Amino acid sequence: MAEDLRRRIGSGALAAGSKLPSESELAATYEVGLPTLRRALDELQSEGLIEKFHGNGNFVRRPVQPITYAGGRHPQDPPAACPPALRIEVTVTEVKAAGELQSLLRVRAKTPVVERVYLSEQAGRPCSLARVYVPRALDAPLPEAPWSPWGDDVRAHLLARGIPCAATAERVTARFPSAEEADALRIVARIPVLAIERTSMDSAGRVVMGVLLVLPSDRAEAVFSTSGPELTGVGK
CATH class of the missing domain: 1.10.10.10 (Winged helix-like DNA-binding domain superfamily/Winged helix DNA-binding domain)
Structure with missing residues (x-):
């Protein structure tokens, strides 16, 4: 059949x-x-x-351009370009840190946190789901409509307010989606997803932003690259 x-x-x-x-x-x-x-x-x-x-x-299914998450970049690098047809919807709420969120942001239990949920769509199909967290004490309303599906606009706004992200750590796992994630992304529970946990820290090591990103494997990809100083004197 x-x-x-x-x-x-x-x-x-x-x-x-x-x-x-x-x-x-x-x-x-x-x-x-x-x-x-x-x-x-x-x-x-x-x-x-x-x-x-x-x-x-x-x-x-209509063919669509896969959305690409570019990881491994320096925190001050310009954001990667997104497909022009990508539409981003954001909902903002305030939550209390507990469990996974408390560990992600390294804060005390019940610390007030601003949560922004980014759902990106292309041709009417969800492409990615990102939950972006900033401690309420550091957060401020964003002045513009979102231009990044994974919270780069939040990081840029923090930088503009004098809160730089000096370092970023990313952890990637492959798993099946939760029921809530499958419903938001309109996928069946048998379709694996890439789950990316990203934390951005200031020069003192304080976490200023945390991101939990979910990419469905049938319509998105993640590409990681690193760069460093040129090696000199090799083989001499």
């Missing part, structure tokens, strides 16, 4: 952006039960061939 749908999508018989028949219709066509059908659809979604919109059904 999955192979037949894959062939029809590849041949163009099911065009990009077109809606698939309802799950009950597909189950009747292939003479299978709904659980079997949904396993086949999950397989195609994990391959990036179709996408499911809750309440609207399954659609053949």
Whole structure:
């Protein structure tokens, strides 16, 4: 069943952006039960061939430009360019530090923290989810609309206010998404994600910003590069 749908999508018989028949219709066509059908659809979604919109059904995925997270850069490097078609939605709330967040920011429990949740979309499809945290004592309203899907605008605003990010540490893991992340990114729980934990510190080693970034593996990539002083005298 999955192979037949894959062939029809590849041949163009099911065009990009077109809606698939309802799950009950597909189950009747292939003479299978709904659980079997949904396993086949999950397989195609994990391959990036179709996408499911809750309440609207399954659609053949339109090709989009992958979003690239550029890691390993110096804190003062200019931000990497984002695709021009990328749309970024931000919600801002205040939370109390606890558990993972307390460890990320290295603050006491119940420290007031400003949370900015960045959800980026391209052609109506979520591409990344980032939760950006700044201790309330260091935070201030941003003067402009967001231009970075992972909080580079927050870091630039901190720098403009005399709070430099002298060093940044990043930790990358591969895992399956939480239910909340899968819902926000509109992916099935079987699609792995790259989870990037980023902390930015001032010259005294105080954490001034923490970021928890989630990139779905079927529509995003992370590229890390490092640079340093030229090696001289090698081999002499």
